[in-house]
Amino acid sequence: MRITYNREACQGHNRCYLLAPELFDVDDEGYAVLLISDEVPEELLAKAQLAVDNCPEYAISMTQSMPESGSPT
Template sequence: MKVAVDEEKCCGAGQCVLLAPEVFDQRDEDGVVILLDEQPSENLHGSVREAADVCPAAAIEVSEDA
């Protein structure tokens, strides 16, 4: 799995951080997503997919071919 984020789309809702704090964080000044791990371990794949699914701005892209 490979993860990418679009900071321009991010609205700072923070659902990704709540679901996968090992993979996502937020900038203090504006809440925009920070990608901590672009190739998370397999045990995190479910929470990363869920984070991408619930992102209100569709700012998280998940590719299964890592």
């Protein structure tokens, strides 16, 4: 699983930063900064789900990582 974070939708509620500081930091203005671009490690999946489920702005989602499969021709 990978995390997708939409900076445009983020309004700085900081729920993700509080629930999953291993995955999210905040910048000087209080907007979230996603710390991880790769696969979410197994042990942080539950925290990632909390970040998704508590974002009032739906700015965070998790997607199944697709196997590398080249672009359609």
